[in-house]
Amino acid sequence: MNAVIYILRCIVMLLVTWTGIRLIGKKSIAEMTSYDLAAIMLLTTVSAEPLVYKISSKATVGVFTIVIATVxxxxxxxxxxxxxxxxxxxxxxxxxxxxxxELKKARMNLPLLVSELRIKGYQNVSDIKYAIVEPSGKMSVIAKSQVSPVTPKEIGIPTAPVNLSFPLIIDGKVDDKNLNFLQKDREWLLGQLKAFNVGNFEEVLLAQYDSSGQLFVNIKNKKIEIPNIF
Structure with a gap:
């Protein structure tokens, strides 16, 4: 009987905590403010109390008090x-x-800074006019005008509409649903793979078909030389 009551108490507090977190708002950890994080930590502590001290009503009041204070x-x-x-x-x-x-204040070291710049598509610090670590922890990068990418709109070049890239093979398994959507079949796909010296689907780690009609294939266990990255 005690085990059943304990399980029910767990379910009730899980629902109460879930409701509280939903009321606080839909955010990722990176987007949470310091008081959001403090509220989540306190919320989980308070909601766990009934599992030890058997006082579900007080914990429920505590959870909603924290939610109101956070809002x-x-x-x-x-x-x-x-x-x-x-x-x-x-x-x-x-x-x-x-x-x-400012780098020290942001608790960021040089390898992490260089990594963030690479993610944004920039290799050299000298190409950057401003890099800003936002309160959310994300980095905004404003490149110098000489290295800023030119958009087709700026030079008046017409562009094809952007579409999804469809995975056709994932870890050797064919996605027949995507093949049917593209009005293709396995025979066509196998014929395309021959251009990559691939004889069967199991050899493929990932195959993607893009909106321009090109097939991109990554073969399993293919040895590729990579440089050391700082």
Whole structure:
């Protein structure tokens, strides 16, 4: 009987906690403010108490008190005076130069900085006019005008409409649903794979078909030389 009551208590507090988190708002961990994270940590602690002390009603009140307080703090964050105590953006690169003081404040080391720039598509720090670590923890990068990519719109080039890339093979398994959607069959796919010296589907790690009609194939266990990355 005690086991059944304990299981029911777990289910009730799971639902209460889930409701509380939904009321706080839909955010990823990276987008949460410091008070959001504090609220989530406190929420999980309070909601776990009934599993030890058998006081579900008090914990339920506690959960919703935390939710109300978090929503209230969220509304305060829109007020100007709150900006002074909330986290601010850190400019870690200015005019191609790394600002060491701001880098330390952002708790970011050089390999991580270089990695973030690569993710944004830039290889050299000297190409960057400003790099800013936002309060969410994400990095915004503004490149110098000489290295900023030129868009087709700027030079008046017409472009084909963008469409999805369809996975046709994943880890040796053919996606027949996507093949049917593209009005293709396995015989056609196998014929396309012969251009990559592939004799059967099991040899393929990933095969994708894009909107321009090109097939991209990654073969399993194919040895590729890679450089050491800083």
């Amino acid at each position: 209230f703090l969220g509304s305060l964050s829109l007020k100007k005076f709150f900006y002074n105590i909330d986290s601010k953006p850190s400019v870690v690169i200015a005019e191609g130069k790394i600002i060491e003081k």
